[in-house]
Amino acid sequence: MARYELKLPKLGEGVIEATITAWNKNIGDTIEEDETVLEVATDKVDSEVPSEVPGVLVERFFEVDDVVKIGDVIAIIETDQEIEAEEETDIIENPELLEIVSEQTGNQEQQDGGEIISSHDRFYSPLVKNIAKTEGISQAELDQIQGSGKNGRVTKDDILKYVSDKKAGKTPSQPVKQTSVSQTVASEPVSISQPTGIVMDNGDEVIEMDRMRKLIAEHMVNSKRISPHVQSFVEADVTKIVNWRNQIKDAFLQKEGEKITFTPIFIYYIIKAIKDYPMINVQLDGTKIIKKKHINIGMAVALPSGNLIVPVIKDADQLSLTGLTKAVNDLAKRARENKLKPDEITGGTYTVTNIGSFGNIAGSAIINQPQVAIMALGAIRKMPAVIETPEGDMIGIRQKMILSHSYDHRVVDGMLGGLFAKRVAEYLESFTGDNLL
Numbered sequence: 227m228a229r230y231e232l233k234l235p236k237l238g239e240g241v242i243e244a245t246i247t248a249w250n251k252n253i254g255d256t257i258e259e260d261e262t263v264l265e266v267a268t269d270k271v272d273s274e275v276p277s278e279v280p281g282v283l284v285e286r287f288f289e290v291d292d293v294v295k296i297g298d299v300i301a302i303i304e305t306d307q308e309i310e311a312e313e314e315t316d317i318i319e320n321p322e323l324l325e326i327v328s329e330q331t332g333n334q335e336q337q338d339g340g341e342i343i344s345s346h347d348r349f350y351s352p353l354v355k356n357i358a359k360t361e362g363i364s365q366a367e368l369d370q371i372q373g374s375g376k377n378g379r380v381t382k383d384d385i386l387k388y389v390s391d392k393k394a395g396k397t398p399s400q401p402v403k404q405t406s407v408s409q410t411v412a413s414e415p416v417s418i419s420q421p422t423g424i425v426m427d428n429g430d431e432v433i434e435m436d437r438m439r440k441l442i443a444e445h446m447v448n449s450k451r452i453s454p455h456v457q458s459f460v461e462a463d464v465t466k467i468v469n470w471r472n473q474i475k476d477a478f479l480q481k482e483g484e485k486i487t488f489t490p491i492f493i494y495y496i497i498k499a500i501k502d503y504p505m506i507n508v509q510l511d512g513t514k515i516i517k518k519k520h521i522n523i524g525m526a527v528a529l530p531s532g533n534l535i536v537p538v539i540k541d542a543d544q545l546s547l548t549g550l551t552k553a554v555n556d557l558a559k560r561a562r563e564n565k566l567k568p569d570e571i572t573g574g575t576y577t578v579t580n581i582g583s584f585g586n587i588a589g590s591a592i593i594n595q596p597q598v599a600i601m602a603l604g605a606i607r608k609m610p611a612v613i614e615t616p617e618g619d620m621i622g623i624r625q626k627m628i629l630s631h632s633y634d635h636r637v638v639d640g641m642l643g644g645l646f647a648k649r650v651a652e653y654l655e656s657f658t659g660d661n662l663l
Contacts, residue, residue: 237266271568287300456638457632478551490554493550493554537557540573579603593634598637
């Protein structure tokens with residue numbers, strides 16, 4: 227019988243490791259082709275790892291809570307199926323990260339519920355995390371260390387020097403971050419822990435964050451630390467859109483088998499505004515502005531657990547309103563069922579969050595890094611308004627909403643951020659519904 231090496235596959239853009247959360251098969255169990263062998267979790271999404279061959283599980287090299295890097299052999303499956311020789315592939319594109327990950331000895335690295343977490347701008351190798359855990363270095367302390375590696379990465383030497391300085395009573399230096407307007411500012415430590423001094427009363431309940439909530443918290447704190455947030459608010463009259471949707475929703479459901487909500491309609495016009503103002507669709511790499519060719523719209527989805535996930539509509543500008551409606555419904559449904567693929571929550575270039583679905587009229591959304599802007603859609607409400615007519619101004623009842631635009635002031639100034647929000651409102655107010663379906 228042949229021995230098939232089950233390896234941890236690529237799990238999406240930028241993912242280099244995953245934590246094993248469950249084994250679905252034990253030693254000696256029979257496995258069918260494409261049957262799930264184990265489940266893993268990354269800082270982006272939970273995934274299942276299937277076997278490409280039928281056979282029997284004979285060896286497991288990792289256990290639950292172990293952290294495994296992409297390309298590691300997780301298990302051995304004995305199979306009668308002929309196995310073709312694999313070509314060597316560059317699993318991790320960044321050789322420096324591969325070098326650091328390979329420094330890990332054995333299986334010592336355990337996150338203990340995510341105490342030390344890598345982020346988009348602060349990658350920590352398993353070795354660095356293990357040293358931090360052994361030496362009692364907190365997430366906040368680790369985030370303060372100025373890394374000497376590529377892109378400011380904290381190396382083994384950096385953390386060992388930090389530990390040595392700390393034991394010698396020296397004050398470790400604060401990291402300095404260069405902003406896009408050539409001003410130097412000290413980076414603030416990132417911590418998702420509760421502030422000290424909390425007084426517990428009788429009956430108080432302590433609820434430990436689950437893994438996803440810890441990652442969301444870390445991601446949000448990092449975003450506020452990285453990006454100076456500015457907000458612009460614009461009111462839009464969407465009476466024409468409300469009336470049009472009410473007229474066509476039943477026929478649309480019968481024809482397409484899908485419910486048409488307001489979200490894809492708003493996304494459709496946000497995309498048009500992005501085409502008008504392409505410098506909203508950018509990302510920042512140090513002092514380099516990356517102008518994105520593709521328009522990939524992230525849409526925030528609230529999960530039954532109370533957590534949040536942002537699936538991405540890739541090349542959203544290539545879709546019709548019908549296509550956007552189907553994409554929005556499909557991604558939202560599978561997000562709530564925890565059936566998203568890793569690639570479906572990566573690569574976003576602009577994010578939309580519909581806070582109006584919870585009855586909120588406005589809100590200041592936090593930018594989804596490494597993007598530079600996000601729009602929050604407020605609730606649609608009937609409001610008294612002044613209506614201009616050939617006979618003069620009149621008071622009427624109109625359907626209105628507030629668009630809240632948050633943007634990164636390092637690269638998006640008030641004029642661009644404000645004009646973009648205004649352009650979206652102009653598109654919504656000039657809606658006719660012609661040739662959309």
